[in-house]
C-alpha cells in the first residue's frame with residue numbers, strides 16, 4: 001500500500017500493512033495494530049520494558065517537567081500504554097533521549113543502520129546539518145486552511161512536517177526553542193485526535209492524528225525534547241550553536257540569492273503566458289519565492305482585470321492603489337462598486353462600473369445592530385434581500401469582458417461569476433476572512449482572548465451562517481442569470497481560492513496555518529497627499545498656532561461610520577478635547593451622512609480648539625499631528641501606524657475591534673472599549689468574599705490536617721502539582737508502586753475509564769490517590 005496515494009490512511013482499520021513512503025519502509029505487525037489501545041496481551045508482553053523506561057523517565061520528569069506531568073495526568077491512555085507504544089502503526093522512534101533508554105534494553109542489530117538511513121533522509125528533506133538527530137516520526141495531518149496529510153518528524157533540535165500528498169510541497173521546520181508548549185485537543189474531524197503546538201508569540205499550529213495513542217506519543221516525545229532544549233538554553237550551550245548556525249544560514253542565503261540572480265535558462269519552467277493557455281488540465285503550480293513569481297510569471301498580454309467590492313471608502317481605496325499599480329504594469333483594470341465612488345475612481349484614470357447599494361445604509365445597520373448578531377441577521381434579512389438580488393445582477397453585468405476577477409468576499413457574487421466566465425478568481429480583503437487558529441474572525445473578536453479553537457470555530461460558524469443566509473438567493477441567480485447549477489460550500493471550496501490580504505504582515509503576521517495561496521501583501525497605500533496636494537491655508541494656520549502655543553495636536557475622526565445620535569458623539573468629542581487641553585483636527589464624517597435624514601437637527605458648535613475638516617489625505621495629515629483617535633478601520637489604522645503616531649481606537653463595529661486588539665497587542669496604542677457601569681454597580685465584592693470564606697472553610701480545614709501528614713480525605717481532587725512528585729527510580733515507594741502497577745496491568749484491571757495513570761491497588765484505593773499521599777509526604781519532609 002503506497003501511503004502517498006491514499007488521502008486518509010487509517011491505521012486502525014488495517015490488519016497487516018507495510019507502509020512505504022519516499023523515506024523508508026517499515027512493517028507493522030498484527031499484534032501492534034490496535035485501535036483502542038493495547039490489549040492485555042500486548043501490555044503484558046510490553047510490560048517489563050516500558051516500566052523500566054518509565055522509571056527512568058519519571059526521574060527525568062520529576063527533575064524537570066511540570067507541564068509534561070500535567071499532560072500525562074490527563075492522557076487518554078495510561079502511562080504504561082504510552083511508553084509501550086513505540087513501534088505502533090503511524091509512528092516510529094529512531095533515537096531515544098537518554099532519559100528514555102531502558103537499562104539492559106537488548107540492542108537490535110540493524111536498528112542502528114535503519115535509523116542512520118532515516119536520519120540522513122530526514123536531514124536531506126529539510127536541509128538540516130549533520131548534528132541534527134532524528135528521534136521519531138509520525139503520520140498525521142497539518143491543519144492549515146485544509147488538513148494536509150504528511151509526516152511529522154521530531155529531532156533533538158527541530159519539529160518538522162513534510163506533506164506527502166501528490167501536488168503538495170509543504171515543508172515546515174520549527175526550531176524547538178521557538179515552541180512554547182504542546183497540548184492535546186479534540187480533532188476537528190470525528191474520530192481524530194488533535195495536537196496543538198504553541199509557538200512563541202502565542203501562535204499555534206494544529207495537527208491531527210488517526211489515533212489518540214499516536215498523538216500522545218508525539219506529544220510526549222516533543223515535550224521531552226523541549227525539556228532537553230530548556231536545559232541547553234540554561235547551560236549556555238545553545239547560544240554557541242545558534243551563533244554557528246546563524247553564520248551558516250547567512251552564507252546559505254547569500255548563495256541562494258546569487259543563484260537566483262544568475263540567469264539559468266535551463267531551470268526556467270514553461271509557464272503559461274496568457275490566461276487562455278493557463279486553462280490547461282495540468283496540476284496547479286504554487287511558487288513559494290515571491291521574487292521568482294514576479295519575475296517569471298508576468299503575462300505577456302495586457303489583462304482586463306475587474307476589482308469588485310462593496311462597502312465604505314476603506315473598501316474601495318485599496319483597489320484604487322492596486323489598479324494604479326496594474327495600469328503601470330500595462331493592464332486594463334476597472335473597479336466595480338457603488339455609484340457614490342464613481343468620480344473618485346475615475347479621477348485616478350481607472351474605469352468604473354456601478355453595482356447596487358447604498359454604503360451609508362449598510363454602515364447604519366452594521367453599527368446599530370453589530371455584525372452578525374441575531375438582530376443584525378433579522379434586520380438584514382428583511383431590509384437587504386432586494387438589495388442582494390440587485391447586487392448579484394449588477395455585479396454580473398459589471399464583470400463582463402474580464403480576464404481576471406479580484407473580489408472582496410463581502411460582495412458575495414465573485415466566486416460564482418468567475419465560475420460562469422471561467423476566469424481566474426482571487427479574493428482580496430482588508431480583514432481576516434480565512435480560517436486560522438491565530439486570530440478570530442474579524443466580526444467575532446471576543447472581549448478576552450479565547451484561544452485557537454475558538455478562533456478557528458468563528459470562521460466555520462461565519463462561513464456557514466453567511467452562506468446559509470444567502471444560498472437560496474444565490475442559487476436562484478446562478479440558475480436564472482449565470483446558467484449554472486446550484487452550489488454549496490463543499491462544491492465551491494472557498495478555502496482554495498487564492499487570497500490577497502492588503503494589511504501589513506507586521507500588523508497581522510501571517511499565521512503558520514495559512515495555506516500557501518493565502519498572501520499577506522502589506523497595505524495598498526494610495527498616496528494622495530503627495531507633492532500635488534495643496535492643504536487649506538486655514539488648516540496650515542491652525543497647525544502653526546497649535547505649535548506656537550505648545551499644544552499637542554490630535555486628529556479625531558471615525559471614518560465612514562454612521563451613528564444614530566451624531567450630536568451626542570460631537571458633544572463627547574468637544575468635551576474631551578477641552579478637558580485634555582489639546583488642539584484637534586476633527587473629521588466629522590458621521591454627521592455628514594445623516595444630513596439628509598436629520599436636516600433640522602442643530603449641530604453642536606465647535607470651540608476654537610477644534611478645526612473641522614471634510615476629507616484630507618491621511619498620508620499627509622498624519623505626518624503633521626501628535627496622535628490619532630479613530631474607529632480602527634483597516635486603512636485608517638494602517639495610515640496612523642505608518643505615520644508612527646500613537647493610535648487610540650474607539651471601535652464601532654466589525655473589523656474595528658480586531659484592529660483595536662492588534663494595535664493593543666503590538667503596544668502601539670490602545671483600544672477604548674465600551675464601559676458598562678451597571679456591571680460594576682451590581683457587584684458586591686465584600687458579600688461574595690464572605691460567602692467564599694464560608695463555603696471553602698471545610699476545604700481550608702482539611703489542609704490543616706494534611707500538613708500534619710494525614711490527609712483527611714483521600715478523594716480530594718487531584719491537583720496539577722501531585723504529578724510532579726512522581727519520585728525517582730531509587731525511591732522504594734516508587735519501586736513498590738511500579739510493581740503494583742505491573743500486577744495491575746497483568747491482571748487487566750488498569751482503569752482505562754478514568755484515563756491517565758489511574759488504577760486500583762489491592763485495597764481498592766486508586767493509584768492516583770496513593771500518589772497524592774506520597775506527594776504530601778514528600779512535601780512534608782522536603
Ligand SMILES: CC(C)[C@@H](C)/C=C/[C@@H](C)[C@H]1CC[C@H]2C3=CC=C4C[C@@H](O[C@@H]5O[C@H](CO)[C@@H](O)[C@H](O)[C@H]5O)CC[C@]4(C)[C@H]3CC[C@]12C
Pocket residue numbers: 310311312313314315362363366377380381384385388410430431465466469470560632633634635654655656
Ligand atoms: C441578508 C443576510 C441575512 C445576511 C447574511 C447578509 C448580510 C450582508 C448585508 C452583510 C454580510 C457581510 C456584510 C459586510 C461585510 C464587510 C463589510 C466591510 C465593511 O468595511 C468597512 O470598510 C473598511 C475596509 O474593509 C473597514 O476597515 C472598516 O472598518 C469597515 O467599516 C463595510 C461593511 C461591509 C461591506 C458589510 C456590509 C453588510 C454585509 C454585506
Ligand SMILES: O=c1ccn([C@@H]2O[C@H](COP(=O)(O)OP(=O)(O)O)[C@@H](O)[C@H]2O)c(=O)[nH]1
Pocket residue numbers: 312313314315317430558559560561587614615616617618619632633634635636637639
Ligand atoms: O479624510 C480622510 C478619510 C479617510 N482617509 C483614508 O480612507 C481610508 C478609509 O478606510 P478605513 O479602512 O479606515 O475604512 P472606513 O473609514 O471606510 O470605514 C483609509 O485609508 C484612510 O486613511 C483619508 O485619507 N482621508
